[in-house]
Amino acid sequence: MGLPPLHRSAALYLAWIGGLCGGVVLLLANLFPFPLPFATPGAFFGAVVELEIFFVLLIWPFFVPSLLREGCTAPLLLAYVGALLLFALPLVLIAANVSSVDAPGVFRSQVMVAALAALAAGVAARFRAALPWYFLAVFWISATHSFWAFLGQEMGASSPGVSIYLSPFWGAVADRSAPAWVQAALYGLGGVGMLSVPARKAAA
Amino acid sequence: MTASFALVLLLQADPQIEKVERLVGNVNRPLLWMPLKVTLTSASDFSGDVVATSRFGFSVARAVKIKAGGREEVLLPSIAAEEVIAGKTRFKLPGDVVNPDRIVLVDARLPYAGDLVSTEKVLYQRIAPGDLEKTLPRGLLEAADLVLVKEGAGTAAPTRGDAEKAVAAVQERPACLEAVDRGMWTQAPQAGWVPAKRTWALFFVTTYAFAAFVALAVVAKRFPKFGFACVGAVAALGIAGYGVFPRGQAWIVGQSAEVVPTAGEGREHRIWFLQCATEIPAAKVDFPRLVKPIFPTMGGTEDPFVLRVDDRGSSVEGLKILPGRPACFGGSEGWARAKDPEALTGAVVVKGGEVEGSGPLSDEFKAWRRFVGREGRFAVVGRSDRAAGLVQSADLADEHERPPIFIRTLK
Numbered sequence: 001m002g003l004p005p006l007h008r009s010a011a012l013y014l015a016w017i018g019g020l021c022g023g024v025v026l027l028l029a030n031l032f033p034f035p036l037p038f039a040t041p042g043a044f045f046g047a048v049v050e051l052e053i054f055f056v057l058l059i060w061p062f063f064v065p066s067l068l069r070e071g072c073t074a075p076l077l078l079a080y081v082g083a084l085l086l087f088a089l090p091l092v093l094i095a096a097n098v099s100s101v102d103a104p105g106v107f108r109s110q111v112m113v114a115a116l117a118a119l120a121a122g123v124a125a126r127f128r129a130a131l132p133w134y135f136l137a138v139f140w141i142s143a144t145h146s147f148w149a150f151l152g153q154e155m156g157a158s159s160p161g162v163s164i165y166l167s168p169f170w171g172a173v174a175d176r177s178a179p180a181w182v183q184a185a186l187y188g189l190g191g192v193g194m195l196s197v198p199a200r201k202a203a204a
Numbered sequence: 205m206t207a208s209f210a211l212v213l214l215l216q217a218d219p220q221i222e223k224v225e226r227l228v229g230n231v232n233r234p235l236l237w238m239p240l241k242v243t244l245t246s247a248s249d250f251s252g253d254v255v256a257t258s259r260f261g262f263s264v265a266r267a268v269k270i271k272a273g274g275r276e277e278v279l280l281p282s283i284a285a286e287e288v289i290a291g292k293t294r295f296k297l298p299g300d301v302v303n304p305d306r307i308v309l310v311d312a313r314l315p316y317a318g319d320l321v322s323t324e325k326v327l328y329q330r331i332a333p334g335d336l337e338k339t340l341p342r343g344l345l346e347a348a349d350l351v352l353v354k355e356g357a358g359t360a361a362p363t364r365g366d367a368e369k370a371v372a373a374v375q376e377r378p379a380c381l382e383a384v385d386r387g388m389w390t391q392a393p394q395a396g397w398v399p400a401k402r403t404w405a406l407f408f409v410t411t412y413a414f415a416a417f418v419a420l421a422v423v424a425k426r427f428p429k430f431g432f433a434c435v436g437a438v439a440a441l442g443i444a445g446y447g448v449f450p451r452g453q454a455w456i457v458g459q460s461a462e463v464v465p466t467a468g469e470g471r472e473h474r475i476w477f478l479q480c481a482t483e484i485p486a487a488k489v490d491f492p493r494l495v496k497p498i499f500p501t502m503g504g505t506e507d508p509f510v511l512r513v514d515d516r517g518s519s520v521e522g523l524k525i526l527p528g529r530p531a532c533f534g535g536s537e538g539w540a541r542a543k544d545p546e547a548l549t550g551a552v553v554v555k556g557g558e559v560e561g562s563g564p565l566s567d568e569f570k571a572w573r574r575f576v577g578r579e580g581r582f583a584v585v586g587r588s589d590r591a592a593g594l595v596q597s598a599d600l601a602d603e604h605e606r607p608p609i610f611i612r613t614l615k
Contacts, residue, residue, distance in 0.1 A: 021409040042481070087416070087438070090446050094408060
């Protein structure tokens with residue numbers, strides 16, 4: 001039991017850091033023929049955290065099976081999550097500096113990313129067959145609830161007030177801190193719970 | 205304890221404002237410096253500020269110390285001053301002002317100084333030599349059309365005949381920076397990223413991604429045992445790199461314009477635009493010279509700030525800056541140049557008040573047009589911005605200067 005040699009999982013780290021750095025370059029380098037309206041200093045931190053959440057929810061689960069095959073145990077996947085957050089820390093600090101986000105805000109966002117990564121790892125490790133349903137659920141919770149609330153705001157339709165406590169992309173950039181903490185607790189406990197369940201019980 | 209506190213309060217009583225004089229006379233030139241001479245007396249020791257509030261929404265403050273029973277005269281620069289405040293004592297400035305065509309300041313040492321009589325068109329205002337020395341070099345007498353002096357800076361007129369000739373020869377007051385200048389605001393930087401932070405962030409992410417690739421794809425593959433150490437080392441280097449990342453949220457774009465007449469001393473006007481990426485509720489900015497705020501409209505500012513002056517520079521305190529709503533300050537100083545600069549670009553010649561040629565005019569020329577006058581030459585020295593470090597502020601992340609302007613006035 002232990003972590004596999006690093007070079008076996010290098011693709012994971014390179015995808016992670018490459019995705020984040022590439023996203024930052026796209027935001028800052030004026031590569032498009034038109035200015036990106038959301039690429040503002042005030043929204044920069046939010047954009048970097050959203051990139052992190054996108055990766056841990058939708059890309060990270062694809063790496064989990066190969067890590068398990070190489071001998072990594074499910075609970076040790078949390079060590080990978082920690083390494084990913086450590087790797088991204090300089091970028092997150094720069095983004096927080098640019099957007100004037102204080103230390104509690106940075107901490108909260110990274111706890112939420114870790115919780116979502118634990119959830120994705122738990123699903124991919126213990127319920128691999130359910131991964132398509134997981135992606136559908138992520139899409140439903142992330143996109144549909146936000147769109148529903150948008151329609152509610154713009155057109156007066158009623159939308160559930162609980163959406164902000166479920167949708168990760170929305171909760172991460174909410175003005176209040178409660179949605180991020182609620183989601184971190186909810187998804188984090190779910191993820192850690194799944195990872196700590198013995199494999200046979202989970203399969204049964 | 206209470207008794208000693210009461211004693212301190214008693215000793216720190218408010219001073220009395222005995223007199224407030226406008227050095228340039230009771231005239232109405234609201235966009236220019238109009239220095240005040242404030243005479244204060246105090247029965248007890250006083251240490252605090254003398255403040256002149258402006259109708260534009262800001263205040264000019266100067267620190268003063270008066271010994272018990274003492275009397276102090278303070279020269280306080282002001283623009284469109286409404287009230288002078290010392291401690292809790294307030295002095296409302298009278299609103300009865302005149303609008304002469306010409307303001308002529310006369311050095312009180314000149315033998316004919318007391319003989320000159322003001323008319324409806326020309327106001328003669330005597331000024332003490334000490335006040336002249338303290339105000340003229342700093343550009344505080346810019347509201348005057350002519351400063352007649354016995355010797356030194358200004359127009360030397362030892363006899364009354366010389367003075368009359370000089371007054372008759374006055375045509376147009378040299379242009380100076382004004383507290384409201386919409387044209388200058390066309391030069392304001394666009395809102396957005398702090399330039400240094402943007403450049404740093406781009407440099408950092410590309411270097412960091414490259415370092416990560418080398419650590420993971422080369423070093424960790426060759427030495428698998430040290431793989432995680434490599435990741436930790438790259439992350440540690442990244443965090444160390446963050447240590448030198450600019451912290452402030454404000455940046456400054458400056459520009460100087462040197463106006464050199466055919467004879468006599470020239471002046472260097474310098475403006476600074478302060479812009480920010482995220483809101484700064486109360487910035488403190490130290491300028492190397494006396495500056496005045498330059499507003500885009502006569503409305504001035506809705507967020508009051510204090511311009512603190514001393515004998516050399518000036519600083520702005522409690523300045524609120526918002527993204528997309530920069531602040532502009534400008535100041536002038538005397539300037540002596542040995543010869544014209546080289547590598548001039550964007551030259552524009554003005555003759556008889558008209559621009560020669562039919563080419564498109566740059567925004568810079570339009571902004572500084574009035575400094576060229578009726579006959580003169582405008583040019584830009586060099587092409588690219590350069591880093592500068594003239595202004596100090598804890599909120600400052602970046603300061604750079606646009607290519608300077610060189611203006612040779614010919615009449």
